[in-house]
Amino acid sequence: xxxxYAEKAKLVNPSKKYTLDEGxxxxxxxxxxxxxxxxxxxxxxxxxxxxxxxxxxxxxxxHGSGKTKxxxxxxxxxxxxEAKNMGADIFGSQDLVEKIQKGFLxxxxxxxxxxxxxxxxxxxxxxxxxxxxxxxKSGTVTSDLKAIKGFKxxxxxxxxxxxxxxxxxxxxxxxxxxxxxxxLLAAIxxxxxxxxxxxxxxxxxxxxxxxxxGPGIKLNVRAMEDGE
Numbered sequence: 403x404x405x406x407y408a409e410k411a412k413l414v415n416p417s418k419k420y421t422l423d424e425g426x427x428x429x430x431x432x433x434x435x436x437x438x439x440x441x442x443x444x445x446x447x448x449x450x451x452x453x454x455x456x457x458x459x460x461x462x463x464x465h466g467s468g469k470t471k472x473x474x475x476x477x478x479x480x481x482x483x484e485a486k487n488m489g490a491d492i493f494g495s496q497d498l499v500e501k502i503q504k505g506f507l508x509x510x511x512x513x514x515x516x517x518x519x520x521x522x523x524x525x526x527x528x529x530x531x532x533x534x535x536x537x538x539k540s541g542t543v544t545s546d547l548k549a550i551k552g553f554k555x556x557x558x559x560x561x562x563x564x565x566x567x568x569x570x571x572x573x574x575x576x577x578x579x580x581x582x583x584x585x586l587l588a589a590i591x592x593x594x595x596x597x598x599x600x601x602x603x604x605x606x607x608x609x610x611x612x613x614x615x616g617p618g619i620k621l622n623v624r625a626m627e628d629g630e
Contacts, residue, residue: 458561466556468574
């Protein structure tokens with residue numbers, strides 16, 4: 403634990419659950435790194451991790467994530483030009499499939515049109531371990547290439563990990579208070595909507611926010627579930 407982190411951690415009461423407004427203010431106070439830290443949301447869900455495949459989705463952050471994403475698109479050869487015009491950073495057809503097969507992974511999001519999924523299937527081991535495999539639930543398998551613009555402008559994918567936690571960057575510490583709050587509320591609402599009908603009672607077990615290098619700040623779970 404660094405001296406700077408320990409100093410900032412003293413500003414957080416680990417036994418207290420803060421309101422969203424309090425949490426945002428503390429995140430800003432406890433950020434200390436020299437780089438532009440992200441504001442990260444972590445929600446522990448009251449659900450078996452065996453169902454993790456079903457807990458995933460997309461959220462459009464009103465003010466973006468603060469990170470410029472490199473979007474790759476695999477589509478049929480007659481749509482490659484359209485993908486380029488829609489703002490894709492990397493685009494191709496079978497040629498891009500082969501390039502990825504050889505180890506090319508210089509992108510943050512991979513979109514694919516449904517007609518290319520048979521070819522992309524062979525990339526499962528390469529893409530799956532990196533969380534880059536296109537999936538209809540995350541909006542990354544689509545015939546509508548306008549989706550590229552959404553991912554470029556702030557659409558973020560979320561999914562539950564093996565420990566039952568959803569981690570999501572919701573902006574940068576340098577965003578103003580209202581921008582962070584609106585992004586957080588949008589993310590919380592999107593995750594709430596992913597609750598399976600089989601889950602009874604409270605969906606959120608615990609909620610916390612932090613800067614990339616700062617201490618975690620616990621938030622009031624009931625207020626989060628009620629949308630306060």
